[in-house]
Amino acid sequence: MSNIIIMPLLIPLFTAILLVFFQKQAAVQRWIGGISVLGNIAMSAYIVHQVYLEGILTLNLSGWLAPYGIVFVSDMFAALLVLTTNIVGAACLFFAYRTIGKEKEKYYFYPFFHFLLVGVIGSFLTGDIFNLFVCFEVMLISSYALIVLGGTKRQLRESIKYILINIFSSALFVASVAYLYGTVGTLNLAHLSERVAEAGQGGMLTIISVLFLIVFGLKAGLLLFFWLPGSYSVPATAVTALFGGLLTKVGVYAIVRLFTLVFYHDQGITHVLIGGLAAVTMILGVIGAVAYKDVNRILIYNIIAGIGFIVFGVAIANTSALEGTIFYLIHDMVVKALLFLLGGTLIAVAGTEQLREMGGLIKRYPLLGWLFFVAAMALVGVPPLSGFIGKLLIVRGGLEDGWYWISGIGLASSLLMLYSMMKIFMSAFWGEEKSGVQPKVSVKGLLAPSVCLTVLVIFLGVGAEWVYPYVSMAAEVLAEPQQYIQAVLKE
Amino acid sequence: MEIMMSIATGVLFMVGTYLILSRSLLRIILGTSLITHGVHLLLLTMSRLKTGAAPLLGQEAAAYTDPLPQALILTSIVINFGVTSFFFVLAYRAYQELGTDNMEELRGGDDE
Amino acid sequence: MNNGDVILQTSTKIILFIIITFSAYLFFAGHHNPGGGFIGGLMSASALVLLALAFDLKTVRKVIPVNYRVLTALGLLLAVLTGVGSFVFDVPFLSHTFGYFDLPLLGKTELATAVLFDLGVYLAVVGVTMTIILSIGEDT
Incomplete structure (x- = not known):
C-alpha cells in the first residue's frame, strides 16, 4: 500500500474542483492552477524516484485486494508518463495564461483543463480496464468541453464530429470489455494477463484483442485518424498543444499496455497486424504532412506519423524496441506540445495559417525561429536531440527481428517529416517579408514555456545517459509481465 | 433468456446504426444513445444472466450476483447520460449558430 | 414557459415533498439496500424539475437560489475529501469505517463515513442534473 501514487491524480482533481468556486476571479484560478501543476511535477518526479528505488508501487483502494477491488499501479513506464504529462500540462497551462482570453477563463477553461489532466494521469495509473474506461471518459468529456469552448461556427461543426466518433468508439470499448469479461471473467490487468496465459490465447481472445486494437486505434489515431485533422485544428493553441501532446498518446499507452501485458501470446497475428497498421499510418501521416501548406495541418499530420512510429515499436516487442518505444513516446509528448506551442505563436505573429503568406520572420523573431528549428530537428531525430535515441532503438530492434520493410518505411518517413518541417521553417522564417505584415507582436511571455520544453528536449537527447536507466527499467517490466503481475497480485 | 437478450442487443445496435447513418443531427444523437444501451x-448478457443475492453483505444466500458488470453498466449509463445531454446542448447551439442540423451541410471545407 | 396549469401546480406542491422525502429515504437506504447517493440525487433533481415544469424557471430560481455548478463542485469536494481523510489515518485511499453510537432520540445507530462520500455524490448528481436541464431549458 502506498497512498502516494494516487497523489498525481488527486492534485489536479482537487484543483479542478477548487477552481469552480473561483469562476469569476481569473487571477486566483491562475495562481492556484500554476501552483498545482508545479507541485504535481515535483510529486510525480518524487514518485519516479521512489519507483526507481523500490520497484512497482501499487495501491488497493479502500483496502480491497487486487483482482476484486480497484487497484492503481505505478510502474516505471506509468510514472515516467505521468511526469511527462505534468510537464507538458504545465507548459500548456502557462502558455494559456497569455493567450486564452477572459471569455474562456470565465467559462471554466481552467477546471476543464485540470480535469483533462486527471483523466490522462488516471489512465496511466489505473490497473484495470474498467477504470481505464472511466479515466478515458473523464479525459474525453473534458476534451469535448475544451474543444468547443469559444463556440465559433467552425468549432461547433468540428466538435460535433469529434464527439460523435468518440461516443461511438467508447461504445465499442464497452462492447470489447463485455466480450473480454464474458470470456475470462476479470478486468484487472494483472489478473487478465495471468488468465489469458493459463487459458492460452486462442482465436476468441485474439479477436477480442483486435477489437481493443480498433478501439484504441480510433483514440490514438492509428490508421483510423480521419477525425483527427479536422478536430485538432479548431481549438485554441494551448488546447491543441495539450491534445497533440497527450490525448492520442493515452490511446498509444493503452495499446502498449494491453499488447505487452495481456495479449502477447499470439504475436504472429496481433503484432504483425499492429506493425502493418503502424506502417500505413506512418505513410499516410507523412503524405498529409508533405501535402498541406498550412502550419497547423502539417503539425497535425506529423502527430499521426509519430503515432505510427511509436506503435511500430510495440509490434517489434523486443527489449530494444520497447525501450525505444518508451523513449520515443516521452519525447513525442514533449516535442509535439512544443511544436504546437511554437506553431501557435508563429500563427499569432504572422496573422495567418497559410505558409505562402508568411516569410522572413526570422529577422523579427529570431528566438522563435531558432526554437522552431531545434524542435523540428528533435522531432525528426537528428542527434544529439531527443528523437534520435528513440528512433535508433526502435529501428535497431526492428532490424534485429527482421522487420526490414517497416524499419525502412520508418526511416523514409522521418526523412519526409524533415522535409515537411523544413518547408515550414524555410517559407515562414526565411525569404522576404511579405507585404502587409502584421505589426510586431510581443512574444516574450509566449515563448517562456516553449523555451523550457526546448531545454527538456535537448536534455532528453544530450542527457540520455541519465534518462536511460529509468527507461530501461520501464522496458524491463513491459518485456516481463511476470513482474507486473507479482507486484499487483502479491503472490 | 440469453437469446432474447442477444436479439434485443442486436435490434438496438441495428436501430442505432441506422439512426447514426441518417442526416439529421437529432437522430444521430438518439442513435448513439441507443447503441450505448x-x-x-x-x-449484462456476456457476464451471465443469473439471479442471486447482493454480494458482500453476508454469506447465507445460495447464490450471489456478480457486482462488477452492474457497476460497469451503471458507470457507463451515467457517462452516457452526461455525454448525451452535452451532445444535445451542443447540437442545439450548433443549430442556432449554423442554422442547420443536416450533417450534409455541416461537412465544411478547411478554409473559411 | 409558465403555462399556469392549476391542477399541476397544486398537485406539485404536495407531490414535491413526497418525492424529496422518498429521495432522502433512498439516500439513507443505500448503505445496505438498493438506493444511494446517485439515485437519491436523481430523485431530488426530478422533484426540482417538476417544480420548474409546474411553475417556471424564474420562480424556481427565486425559491431555491442555489448555484448548481457550485453545488456540483461542493459535492465533488466532499467526496474527494472523505477519500483524502485516509491519508491522515495512513490507510489505503478511500478507506471507510463505521461504528455504532448511542444517539439521543434514535438510540443505537450505525454511523458510517461512507455516508459522507455518498452525500458528496448526492450533491454532485443534483448539481450536474440541474445544470444540464437548466442550460437546455433557459434558452427557450
Whole structure:
C-alpha cells in the first residue's frame, strides 16, 4: 500500500474542483492552477524516484485486494508518463495564461483543463480496464468541453464530429470489455494477463484483442485518424498543444499496455497486424504532412506519423524496441506540445495559417525561429536531440527481428517529416517579408514555456545517459509481465 | 433468456446504426444513445444472466450476483447520460449558430 | 414557459415533498439496500424539475437560489475529501469505517463515513442534473 501514487491524480482533481468556486476571479484560478501543476511535477518526479528505488508501487483502494477491488499501479513506464504529462500540462497551462482570453477563463477553461489532466494521469495509473474506461471518459468529456469552448461556427461543426466518433468508439470499448469479461471473467490487468496465459490465447481472445486494437486505434489515431485533422485544428493553441501532446498518446499507452501485458501470446497475428497498421499510418501521416501548406495541418499530420512510429515499436516487442518505444513516446509528448506551442505563436505573429503568406520572420523573431528549428530537428531525430535515441532503438530492434520493410518505411518517413518541417521553417522564417505584415507582436511571455520544453528536449537527447536507466527499467517490466503481475497480485 | 437478450442487443445496435447513418443531427444523437444501451445489454448478457443475492453483505444466500458488470453498466449509463445531454446542448447551439442540423451541410471545407 | 396549469401546480406542491422525502429515504437506504447517493440525487433533481415544469424557471430560481455548478463542485469536494481523510489515518485511499453510537432520540445507530462520500455524490448528481436541464431549458 502506498497512498502516494494516487497523489498525481488527486492534485489536479482537487484543483479542478477548487477552481469552480473561483469562476469569476481569473487571477486566483491562475495562481492556484500554476501552483498545482508545479507541485504535481515535483510529486510525480518524487514518485519516479521512489519507483526507481523500490520497484512497482501499487495501491488497493479502500483496502480491497487486487483482482476484486480497484487497484492503481505505478510502474516505471506509468510514472515516467505521468511526469511527462505534468510537464507538458504545465507548459500548456502557462502558455494559456497569455493567450486564452477572459471569455474562456470565465467559462471554466481552467477546471476543464485540470480535469483533462486527471483523466490522462488516471489512465496511466489505473490497473484495470474498467477504470481505464472511466479515466478515458473523464479525459474525453473534458476534451469535448475544451474543444468547443469559444463556440465559433467552425468549432461547433468540428466538435460535433469529434464527439460523435468518440461516443461511438467508447461504445465499442464497452462492447470489447463485455466480450473480454464474458470470456475470462476479470478486468484487472494483472489478473487478465495471468488468465489469458493459463487459458492460452486462442482465436476468441485474439479477436477480442483486435477489437481493443480498433478501439484504441480510433483514440490514438492509428490508421483510423480521419477525425483527427479536422478536430485538432479548431481549438485554441494551448488546447491543441495539450491534445497533440497527450490525448492520442493515452490511446498509444493503452495499446502498449494491453499488447505487452495481456495479449502477447499470439504475436504472429496481433503484432504483425499492429506493425502493418503502424506502417500505413506512418505513410499516410507523412503524405498529409508533405501535402498541406498550412502550419497547423502539417503539425497535425506529423502527430499521426509519430503515432505510427511509436506503435511500430510495440509490434517489434523486443527489449530494444520497447525501450525505444518508451523513449520515443516521452519525447513525442514533449516535442509535439512544443511544436504546437511554437506553431501557435508563429500563427499569432504572422496573422495567418497559410505558409505562402508568411516569410522572413526570422529577422523579427529570431528566438522563435531558432526554437522552431531545434524542435523540428528533435522531432525528426537528428542527434544529439531527443528523437534520435528513440528512433535508433526502435529501428535497431526492428532490424534485429527482421522487420526490414517497416524499419525502412520508418526511416523514409522521418526523412519526409524533415522535409515537411523544413518547408515550414524555410517559407515562414526565411525569404522576404511579405507585404502587409502584421505589426510586431510581443512574444516574450509566449515563448517562456516553449523555451523550457526546448531545454527538456535537448536534455532528453544530450542527457540520455541519465534518462536511460529509468527507461530501461520501464522496458524491463513491459518485456516481463511476470513482474507486473507479482507486484499487483502479491503472490 | 440469453437469446432474447442477444436479439434485443442486436435490434438496438441495428436501430442505432441506422439512426447514426441518417442526416439529421437529432437522430444521430438518439442513435448513439441507443447503441450505448445495446452495449449495456450486451455487457449484462456476456457476464451471465443469473439471479442471486447482493454480494458482500453476508454469506447465507445460495447464490450471489456478480457486482462488477452492474457497476460497469451503471458507470457507463451515467457517462452516457452526461455525454448525451452535452451532445444535445451542443447540437442545439450548433443549430442556432449554423442554422442547420443536416450533417450534409455541416461537412465544411478547411478554409473559411 | 409558465403555462399556469392549476391542477399541476397544486398537485406539485404536495407531490414535491413526497418525492424529496422518498429521495432522502433512498439516500439513507443505500448503505445496505438498493438506493444511494446517485439515485437519491436523481430523485431530488426530478422533484426540482417538476417544480420548474409546474411553475417556471424564474420562480424556481427565486425559491431555491442555489448555484448548481457550485453545488456540483461542493459535492465533488466532499467526496474527494472523505477519500483524502485516509491519508491522515495512513490507510489505503478511500478507506471507510463505521461504528455504532448511542444517539439521543434514535438510540443505537450505525454511523458510517461512507455516508459522507455518498452525500458528496448526492450533491454532485443534483448539481450536474440541474445544470444540464437548466442550460437546455433557459434558452427557450
